[in-house]
Amino acid sequence: MGIRGSSQPQMREPESEPAIERAIDETIRRYFMRHEPSPRVYARAISTAQQPSAAGRDGSTLRSWIVAAASATAALLLVNIALHFFGVVAARAASDIDGRTGPFLLWLSSTGLARWINESETVFGYSGILFLHTLGLAMAVGASVVVDLRMLGAASRISVAALLPVFRFMWIGFILNALSGAMLFAADAPRKAANPLFEFKLVLIAVGIAVMAMMERSLLKSGSGAALVGSERRLTNLAITSLVIWTAAIAAGRLVAYTL
């Protein structure tokens, strides 16, 4: 057969028909030979038989509790906000000095801890805790953004199973912010507590965490970290919701400083 091999890409002579057919077959064959599933995929596919219904991993019970607590808090705060707006608490609040000064909040703001946070001039005082709060926010929202972007189709070479460890960073950021946030609250309790926007921010954060926890469970439940089964649209929706919620939470957080 008159097959012409071309060593110079520039010079091209029309190939014969059998050569074309062979080229097509060869191209497809090479493409398939270049890609083989890795042993890991085989192992995971086999292990689906050993783990019929995938259980969550160790930390998931703790996380479920956190989500439950966050949701309960969110519900309570929502009720509180509703009461604000419907004027039920308005009459009582009018007679308070400096916002809601119930006994607990007065006590909290007078503790040694609160005074130290407020008065400390060093970097470990209020400014330092504020920095940790910002760092935690960057970690939690940053990790969420990575997961959400992947769920929406970006960086598709990250397999869905590889995404699971990212949630750990989100949880670390959340815990860091819960602790630093508590200390910041303690330093300024009465005014913060009276600010409905602050409560709204906490509600948004609770919802945001719940959404991320739902996404994490969805990914875990699909069987030994394998791909999504029947839940792509749900995860896409959750991803979009998550982005919206975090944006709103950040906006609320910034506005708290303006409405104090």
Added chain:
Amino acid sequence: MHAFAIWLKGTDLSWLVTHHGWVWATCEALHFIGMSILFGCIGALDVRMLGWWKSPPVAGVNALVRWGVFGFLINLVTGAVFFIGEPLQYVDNPAFRFKMLFLVLAGWNVLLFYVTGVADRIESLEPDDDAPISAKVFAGTSLFLWVGVMFFGRMLPFLGNSF
């Protein structure tokens, strides 16, 4: 520099920024959002190279960097708005100067990362592959510098004067 700041404060644009209350607040929110996107995506790459998250291939994580750039651009714009609105708050502020310094160093770090070819070397790493020491140095430096930018940003009202 100081004279430039005074001039800037007198411009119409500067007045516009400070006159409408919603401008500053919105830009603040956007600045934090941009920071989160930036830190999430760039942090993801750094963490992959440092080995704290080994499951994805590096090429996959690299695809997130463009979003990190997106976050950075948001912050560049909003940061410019802040500076235009209240230049005098920043120009003599040691925290601001450190923040800019760390920002420039972070940029240098990225540049060196690509110019020295380390970026190319890690591009082909498969899941669970360890990154070379040079990559880890760049990654660690990057994390340190960006956290520093965040730190001095937070310190702006405290180390400065007229906030």
Added chain:
Amino acid sequence: MPTKSPERVSTPRVTDDELVERTLRGDSTAFGELVFRHGQAVYRAALAALGSATDAEDVMQEAFLLAFRKLPHFRHDASFKTWLLTITWRRALRWRHSPARRLGRLVSLETWFSGDLAEHRPTPEQSAVSEEIHRDVLRLIRSLPSRLRDPLLLSASGRYNYEELSDILDIPTGTVKWRVSEARRLLRAKLARLGHGRSS
């Protein structure tokens, strides 16, 4: 390329149907054997549909997971392999049409079938045919409509016969053959326009 293979349970030639029976009775190693036998076929089907190695791996896992869950409902009217591949194909199509993937194709700058041959060093026998034609062929395959591209890739991957393809794609055998030859005809015409071969 993988350097280490997981351990295989070495079995004498047991039929697929028997392995299915054993799995249903609780023998988990039997399912493992099925995975080994058909894993590559499943993977290649997914790869043909999606063009991305990562997605193909994900779909491969999903397909085996689904097959395992549906195993009690497997009626032995078709072969296990065909049944498994039908599940695989349907899953791959759902994956292909999902809104997340469509958005991802907009957002991601990666191209379909991006594992190009430029990185693959040909042996002396293989370089008898020009590298350039391979690049062109791959690019043209990508541009084919999916209803022609799918049968072409599946049939040329060498793992399925026309009867199996007809079951998997859910079209008559004649249609499969026609689409494959039509795909090849189109490729030849387009290649001729690029300077390879004579125009028909």
